[in-house]
Amino acid sequence: MDISFFSPPETTTFFHKNPQKNDPYLDMQSTNNQPQSSHTSTSISSDSGEPCGDGKWASRLLRECATAISDKDSTKIRHLLWMLNELASPYGDCDQKLASYFLQALFCKATESGQRCYKTLASVAEKSHSFDAARKLILKFQEVSPWTTFGHVASNGAILEALDGENKLHIVDISNTLCTQWPTLLEALATRNDETPHLKLTVVITASIAKPVMKEIAQRMEKFARLMGVPFEFNLISGLSHLGGLTKQNLNIQDDEAIAINCIGALRRVQVEERTAVIHMFQSFQPRIVTVVEEEADFTSSKNDFVKCFEECLRFTTLYFEMLEESFPPTSNERLMLERECSRSIVRVLACDDEIGEGDRECRERGSQWTERLREAFSPVSYSDDVVDDVKALLKRYRTGWSLQPQQADHESGIYLAWKEEPVVWASAWKP
């Protein structure tokens, strides 16, 4: 076996299963279907210092596998799945993780067991989903990465400016951020104005987060608002089968309130066909401002082309995993949790074609696509210089690698958070 083709990996100690990277690739090249028994060796280890995907073996293999599935080449499928299984590990480096989680999704796709697999994964996750764990997870993530706080800061800034001078504010929060966006807003309300307005917060949760968690969060929010001296009212709407079921009544929207609708990662959970209707429903509430934050990935337009969808999913997930790897400390439980959550999402996107449960559908679209939809009912609001400055200052507080891609003057709107120059999160504001 000629291994001079590849640069020898460095010998850093690594306690997990360390495949010899070289072998499988050569194996494939030589179209030798006999599996090599070159695994579980710890002498040559993958260098975890190398950036993810440098070896790129995972993406190649995975792509091959996806193509095979699409082509329904069962022999190849089995072979590749086997190989991936040998090489993958959820505790290894980026490549190994990607291989591991995508393997799971591809397997489900190949065996058409996506739905069952997803349900199992989800129920396992829910068991360990306590308030403490969720809080710790979210707060830690926000501490090390601006992935979520970017959207929070931009949206809060836009909301505060749009509702400035109003006395009765009503924010409809359709998100799964567990209200981590609101403490800073409350603080701003308490300190910014001489007259602190009354804030009513209605949270609509769509994902299957356990209700006790939200109850605890509600209590904390109320206490915190009291501490801040902000008159506050909290409402929770859960168990809604789909967003289309929202009405003015069940949101308890009063006429004298100034409404803001805040959608963080929420629109992607709406069924594609229903999205226009939902947007028009928002319009009917006559909000002063609608803030939308979504991740920059397109899983919708390629729904019928598995390989394309797969490619996009792989691309985005690779970015996400790389970001996680570089943001968190090496042995981080929180990162593991987030990766697992992502893996559930991958299974859902790739292997579940049918209706799972409304709240769990995820068809992401890019900012430009959302812009097209939102333009039907709303017109874009540019973020003010102050808000942009705030966002920039926010990014400065994190490690390098993050940047702000400013809003385009033309048909596109909103700002992008970029990780190593790749846009990953899109934030925008709209008014009727």
Added chain:
Amino acid sequence: MTEEVISSGFIQTPIGEANPPPLKKKRNLPGTPDPEAEVIALSPKTLMATNRFLCEICGKGFQRDQNLQLHRRGHNLPWKLKQRTSKEVRKRVYVCPEKSCVHHHPSRALGDLTGIKKHFCRKHGEKKWKCEKCSKRYAVQSDWKAHSKTCGTREYKCDCGTIFSRRDSFITHRAFCDALAEETARVTAASNVVAANSINYHFVGASLGPGMGQHFASMFKPISTNNETPANPIRQGLSLWMGGHGLSQTQESIGNNNLQEIHHQLNPAVSTSGLVFTTDPFVSVPCSNSPPINYPLNWDFGNKPSSNSSEELTNNISSLPLSNVAKDGGSQVISVPSLFSTQHQSHQTHSTANMSATALLQKAAQMGATTTDPSFLGSFGLKCNDSQIQDGNRYCSPYGGTATSVATALQSSVTDHLSTLNELQMYPSKRRHIQVDQDSTPTTGGGQTRDFLGVGIQSICHPSSINGWI
């Protein structure tokens, strides 16, 4: 608003006299001007003009009147013209030109031209100055400069012990922190002010800057850095006294960052307590008055100032927030009064008092330890924590942190004149200096009857009556 007429470089055209009810306070709170003062109303343009004082000889403009006067001397004016205009210099107060502002009314005028300028900018002006690090915006350049110096260097500490370098992550953490749940339990027990205050005391040395107007935001003022300048012990010390009181109140009494004022206000407190024990009351109370065993007598400055000799001090006492608390019977539980309240409210189950007193003692102990002789303070700190509400140690608690200052006040007042009290700074060096003398004395009297006063009680009064008193 009256347009200002500048002639010969002096401000003219007062609107009229302000006629508020006569004020008892000696030192004016901002916005409550001296009724005899002349009220000036300037237009926004004039207010912001930089060279308002014009020399009538050469027309040169100056930012300040003093500068103009200095300049005028150079013109060799005849003696008559050297004088200011006919009327004697009256105190001038200024109103804010913004109609909707509280300070627009003459009765709430501000006494300082610079002050009204800054106020106008801050409240009604455009915020032109921006911090690079955190994007905070300021209307007044000096505010911005002051902020830039400390931005990013401050740390925020949550009740649970976690320290944050970023304010936003601190706020978010705070909202979900478990410590919050306990905090608000106390809030419902006491009053809403308590929450802010009890959090406040963590943030010692909080700047008394422009952000103080929002009393709840003040709870997010970061804790002070460890770079102790000579001024810091004062501020830290005074925040023990006043920090828990809600910075909004201190703002009223302090004004704009005027450490000097704070100092003056505090000193009498220190001195007073010293007086209470050393001069008349000290002689009269244990020996003749046989006071009831409610120590508020001694601590309640507001109630019994007459027993003290200096009149001036009593006036200042009533202006102290401390006295208010004492009068109210400690309903507003504030860091310092809670120290006092442990004595006479020991029977009251004031959870905050218990918590704050201990915590404050520890804090004071550690602060005192850095500046004074550790053995002196440490011994008291330890003793006091053990037996907070014991008979013999009743004095210990309040003295845990402030023992040094008060005790030294006592010491010096016994040995020296009252005037030394006024000079007594809370500088560690002086404290330490006086400490040396007392080192030998504190431990006389044994466990119960601590002669922490260190003044040689025996020389003044019979020990047994001291015991009875205690």
